[in-house]
Amino acid sequence: MAQNVYDWLDERLGLQAIYDAILDREVPKVNWWFTLGSASLFLGLMQGITGILLSVYYVPTPDHAYDSITYIMTGVKFGWLILGIHHWGASLLILTAFIHMLRVFFYGAYKYPREVTWITGVMLLIGALGMGFTGYLLPWNQRSYWATTVGTEIAGSVPGIGNIILRILRGGTDLSALTLSRFFSLHIWIFPAILLAVVLTHLYLVIRLGISNIPDEDS
Amino acid sequence: MKEEQKKAYKRKYEQAKRKGVKFWPDIIYKDLLVSFGIFILLVGLAAFVGVAVEPKADPSDASYVPRPEWYFLFLFEFLKFVPGKIEWIGTFVLPVLVILVLFALPFLDRNPLRHWKNRLTGISIMGVVVLGMVGLTVRSVLTTPKKEEAVASTIQEKYALGEDLYSVNCVECHGPDGEGGVIAGVEGLEGVDLKSISSRDEIYTRSDETLAAIIDYGQQDQGMPPFGLAYGGELKKSEIDALVMYMRYTWDDRVELPSDAASAGAIPELSAEEIPSYEVHISRLAKRYCISCHRPGKENNNYLMGSYQEMLTSGDNADHNLIPGDLDSYLILAINGQSILDENGEEIIQRMPPTKMMKEEYIHIFEVWVLNGMPETASDAEALTVQGQE
Numbered sequence: 001m002a003q004n005v006y007d008w009l010d011e012r013l014g015l016q017a018i019y020d021a022i023l024d025r026e027v028p029k030v031n032w033w034f035t036l037g038s039a040s041l042f043l044g045l046m047q048g049i050t051g052i053l054l055s056v057y058y059v060p061t062p063d064h065a066y067d068s069i070t071y072i073m074t075g076v077k078f079g080w081l082i083l084g085i086h087h088w089g090a091s092l093l094i095l096t097a098f099i100h101m102l103r104v105f106f107y108g109a110y111k112y113p114r115e116v117t118w119i120t121g122v123m124l125l126i127g128a129l130g131m132g133f134t135g136y137l138l139p140w141n142q143r144s145y146w147a148t149t150v151g152t153e154i155a156g157s158v159p160g161i162g163n164i165i166l167r168i169l170r171g172g173t174d175l176s177a178l179t180l181s182r183f184f185s186l187h188i189w190i191f192p193a194i195l196l197a198v199v200l201t202h203l204y205l206v207i208r209l210g211i212s213n214i215p216d217e218d219s
Numbered sequence: 220m221k222e223e224q225k226k227a228y229k230r231k232y233e234q235a236k237r238k239g240v241k242f243w244p245d246i247i248y249k250d251l252l253v254s255f256g257i258f259i260l261l262v263g264l265a266a267f268v269g270v271a272v273e274p275k276a277d278p279s280d281a282s283y284v285p286r287p288e289w290y291f292l293f294l295f296e297f298l299k300f301v302p303g304k305i306e307w308i309g310t311f312v313l314p315v316l317v318i319l320v321l322f323a324l325p326f327l328d329r330n331p332l333r334h335w336k337n338r339l340t341g342i343s344i345m346g347v348v349v350l351g352m353v354g355l356t357v358r359s360v361l362t363t364p365k366k367e368e369a370v371a372s373t374i375q376e377k378y379a380l381g382e383d384l385y386s387v388n389c390v391e392c393h394g395p396d397g398e399g400g401v402i403a404g405v406e407g408l409e410g411v412d413l414k415s416i417s418s419r420d421e422i423y424t425r426s427d428e429t430l431a432a433i434i435d436y437g438q439q440d441q442g443m444p445p446f447g448l449a450y451g452g453e454l455k456k457s458e459i460d461a462l463v464m465y466m467r468y469t470w471d472d473r474v475e476l477p478s479d480a481a482s483a484g485a486i487p488e489l490s491a492e493e494i495p496s497y498e499v500h501i502s503r504l505a506k507r508y509c510i511s512c513h514r515p516g517k518e519n520n521n522y523l524m525g526s527y528q529e530m531l532t533s534g535d536n537a538d539h540n541l542i543p544g545d546l547d548s549y550l551i552l553a554i555n556g557q558s559i560l561d562e563n564g565e566e567i568i569q570r571m572p573p574t575k576m577m578k579e580e581y582i583h584i585f586e587v588w589v590l591n592g593m594p595e596t597a598s599d600a601e602a603l604t605v606q607g608q609e
Contacts, residue, residue: 023243028235030246038250039257046261066275073270084265092257094290105324105345108333112220112228115325122321129290136288145276146285154298158311175278211246213235215333219228 021207028213036100037206040124043093044199047131050086051188058138060184062177065140090132097125109212117205120198127195134187137180148183149175224331277456279449286363293352296359374464374477381465383506384458388446390511394575397470403573404518408442417470430463486581495588496600497527504581505530508572520568527595536568543592551589554582 010016057076059068072079101121104110110118137148152175156166171178240246277283287295294314301309320327328341335342386395392402397417402408415421425433434454437445446452447459454462468476486503489495505513505524513524522534534540536559542548549559549568556576559568570576594600 023241023247025242026236026239027242027246028232028239032249032253034246035250035253039253042250042254042257046258062276073272080269081262081265084268084270085261087270088261088264088268091289092261096257098290102345102349106335106342108335108338110325111328111331111333112225112325118325119322122318126318132288132290139273140276141273142276142280142283143273143286145278146283147287150285150295151287151291154310157307159307162307162311210232210236213232213239217334217336219231219333 025207025210027211030211030214033099033103034211036096036103040093040096040100041199041203043089043096044128044195046085046089047093048192050082050089051192053082054086055188060138060180062140062180065138065180069139069141090135094128094132097128101125104212107212107215114205114209114212117202117209120202120205123198124195124202127191127198131187131191131195134183134191137183138187140180145175148179152179220329220331228331274457279447280455282448282455284363289356289360292359293355296355296362377461377464378468378476380458381461381463382469384454384462385465386506386508386511387514388454388462388511390508390572391517395508395572395577397466398575400575404512404569406518411442417466419472422466422471423473427463427467430466431459434459434462489580489584489587492604494591494594494600494603495584496594496597497530497588498596499600500584501530501588502527504577504584508577508581531593541589541593544590546586546589548589551586554585 006015054072057068057072057079059065069083072083074080076082104118104121133148133151136151137144152166152169155169156162158165167173169179169182170176171182286292298306298309328338330338330341332338389397391405392408392411392413393399393416397415399413399415402411402413433443435445435447435452435456436450437443437452439445444452446454448455467474486507487499489500495501509524513519513522515523520535522536522540523529531537531541536549539549541550545551550571552559553568553571554577556570558566558570561567576582588594591600591603594603
């Protein structure tokens with residue numbers, strides 16, 4: 001029965017081809033440092049899942065953001081767990097992604113033929129930092145408010161166009177409800193959409209080119 | 220990269236693959252194991268460390284020490300070394316340069332070799348950069364001032380904070396019980412007759428928000444200065460809230476303070492044989508009735524009452540203010556409503572507190588304290604009591 005269902009699906013979806021192309025591949029024998037990429041992917045997925053759950057209760061306005069977070073922490077069943085995972089996951093993701101980059105650098109894996117994989121990886125790292133920066137404001141507490149004030153000031157110190165950047169980021173001269181809604185939109189729509197596309201490219205390249213091997217002394 | 224180098228690489232990679240493993244299950248298994256470990260770690264962090272509770276954003280509180288998320292600390296710290304005038308080099312040029320170098324790394328590094336022994340320059344540069352980042356992060360963590368004292372969180376702490384703030388900021392005009400009266404000894408408001416702020420008329424008709432707003436913005440046309448940080452005062456939003464809470468619980472008979480909070484700030488009664496001490500009695504009385512004016516920066520003959528040492532030794536009349544066993548000490552005379560005159564008959568100290576005398580029993584506490592030589596701690600006072608009985 002199960003075999004029949006599988007065959008029926010395979011005929012239409014090409015499951016066997018996917019299995020052959022992705023799972024049943026020969027790859028070089030590597031060490032544990034090579035798990036950091038998938039660890040980052042896992043953390044990214046966790047951020048996505050917990051983030052979507054948080055968006056059920058979170059309200060991106062200065063009047064309600066703080067209280068909605070308090071409500072998630074105290075009033076929602078397992079809200080503390082979801083928020084806790086999202087909070088700590090962000091830090092861990094930056095850490096794993098960064099060490100992943102150092103591993104790639106150390107083994108020279110950014111060289112031919114994986115140059116584009118490297119470039120998309122750098123984009124992902126910067127994107128993750130952007131997610132961290134925008135997400136930091138959302139709880140609308142003292143820490144996030146003042147860190148974002150200083151952070152946007154730093155962006156505003158760019159010669160010439162600094163003031164324009166500052167006003168675009170803040171939606172005005174000061175941090176306000178507009179800043180919060182902009183950061184919220186960046187955090188849950190714009191960055192994730194871009195990141196998703198880049199992650200898929202990154203993964204496609206990793207599968208297409210195979211994971212790099214550990215170089216020996218004469219290479 | 221030249222064609223033959225590409226071919227050589229491919230040959231090597233094929234060899235490695237042949238000696239290698241299957242993506243499924245070997246690699247996937249390792250990945251899943253690590254991911255599972257990370258998941259356990261995340262749940263553990265969420266459960267046992269949690270998310271720090273921070274007060275709500277307060278745009279008026281510019282005293283807050285801003286700190287970015289830890290992974291931006293290195294940049295934050297680095298900027299401290301960049302002089303203000305060329306700050307944009309640190310904030311803009313360098314980060315952009317680093318990002319560009321990262322993006323272009325595969326094209327900048329033309330060396331076809333991959334083993335670290337054959338790429339010592341690159342590896343060392345990266346090593347220095349990473350060590351620098353770690354070092355700056357550590358330095359930033361070490362040099363950031365410890366988190367400022369947590370804002371009072373329990374009702375009891377908040378009430379006590381409110382009481383302290385009331386003593387320091389409000390008593391000199393509004394009196395220790397909000398009774399008002401003619402202001403004496405306050406620059407610019409001398410002789411203004413204040414109505415009570417603790418009467419039912421007042422406290423019943425003003426909501427907490429209104430009280431907070433009045434304290435925050437002041438009522439300039441009636442002489443009330445603004446106390447909020449954003450309007451030139453000294454109080455943070457959370458402090459104003461504590462102040463309002465203190466006023467509400469103390470004067471509004473419709474609400475009752477939880478009993479444990481009520482006992483915290485109360486002035487302990489003195490039993491018949493008991494000798495008061497600075498620690499238990501005097502410090503609380505001084506806080507409620509005196510330090511509003513007897514603190515630095517006020518007109519008070521330089522007499523400060525913030526600590527035991529200050530009470531005994533500060534001021535223009537330090538030799539006369541508190542004399543062990545002498546009820547003619549200036550402080551005792553002043554709180555009994557006498558003004559102190561110098562040889563020429565000029566008043567050097569007016570009666571204290573200037574607005575309204577303290578309750579009889581509080582004056583009595585001061586007197587017994589002076590008669591027994593002003594003990595500092597409760598145990599000093601107890602020792603005296605025992606001696607007296609022998």
